[in-house]
Amino acid sequence: MAEVNLRIGTEYEANDPVYMKATGSRAVFICGKRGSGKSYTMGVIVEELFNQEQGKATIIIVDPMGIYHTMSLPNEAQADQVRNAGFLTSGFPIRLIVPGEPLIRYGDAAVLAKLRENGVEVTQLQINAADLSSEAWCELFDIGINEAMGIALWRAVDTLHEKDQPFTVDDILAEIERDTRAKDTSKEALENRLTVANRWGIFAREPTALNNVFSLSHVNVLDLSVLDAGTKGLRNMVLDVVARRLFTERTRERRREEFGLSTKLPRVWLAIDEAHQFVPKGRTSLCKGMLIRWVKEGRQPGLSLIVATQQPAAIDPELLSQCDVIIAHKITTWDDIYALDRLSATYMTGDLKSYIRSLNRRGEALLVDDETESVTTIRVRPRFSSHGGAEIQEKTTRKSLF
């Protein structure tokens, strides 16, 4: 396999280029306080990956803020900075993946028209009701599996799963209706919830095939900002289903590769912003188990992960301990410094917290790489493409982005 080295910035003092090795699969953890440059840095890594791995890796950004579609445009706002660093500004081919019907999700045809005008390709993602286990259906509605309602829902979904066929929300409704053991009150309450689920437009009898969703010639942006951010909820459910399908598919494709056969899904880079929403510490989430499995078992099938968060202390430590690259921007909260400090490696001459204290400005970060056993203070390079994060901080509604 050809060497892949991502030029993510320059050394703080010597100004030499700094590379992050990305030949094999990696688990990257980006952290820093609000506005320190995490999302921007994640964009830099994605740009580098795309420039070097286009056609050879599926690159997916999980975007809970709805800010990464701006990567289709060149970074005009910082054009001088880009030029002074010796680069050219450029937009990237972006495929925006929307769970459900895009027009309903954005609720505004003008927004969709603007996205398309900016060169963004908009695709819808639909999943099958059978993609969720009986437990996941109960969790999605936050119903205990031991409550009367949970028991009825679990039973209905389980009966449908036994047939080993795709099914719809209507099929679940019909199954509940048929259930002679369930109480009428439970049936009615479930009917209400499932009717709402039907309206989301996310479930379809024919789920979207992975090959039709994720493109090798685009940066794929999964826009989760269009879904409610419940603690367990919809966003986690969609990410769980997507990650699980990619994991299964990659494991299968890996087997083909070992026999020298062609592959439809080469290695995958999954970059998750605001990752504490998905892999929280101290509580469950619909996608947590899958993402921890992704980092633990992903090396062999070529699955890489990048997670970014403001709060290292709010991320599950099991996931953190698997990360082999840390990019730490300025952090000031004691809890977060402590969570990060626990990741200090044996090859460091000091503890992480004393390194982090030396960081001052936006875009400055500490790069800790287990593969090269190095700790480097870096300036992250300017972005080639437009960064959407700043606008969203200044304006309040997503529609005002356009």
Ligand SMILES: Nc1ncnc2c1ncn2[C@@H]1O[C@H](COP(=O)(O)OP(=O)(O)OP(=O)(O)O)[C@@H](O)[C@H]1O
């Ligand atoms: N390496 C950099 N070079 C130039 N400007 C940068 C760099 N990193 C960050 N910035 C600037 O800082 C702003 C904030 O960065 P960013 O949106 O990445 O912060 P964040 O850490 O993700 O914040 P939040 O916690 O609110 O998500 C950006 O809009 C950008 O203008």
Ligand SMILES: [Mg+2]
């Ligand atoms: Mg951010």
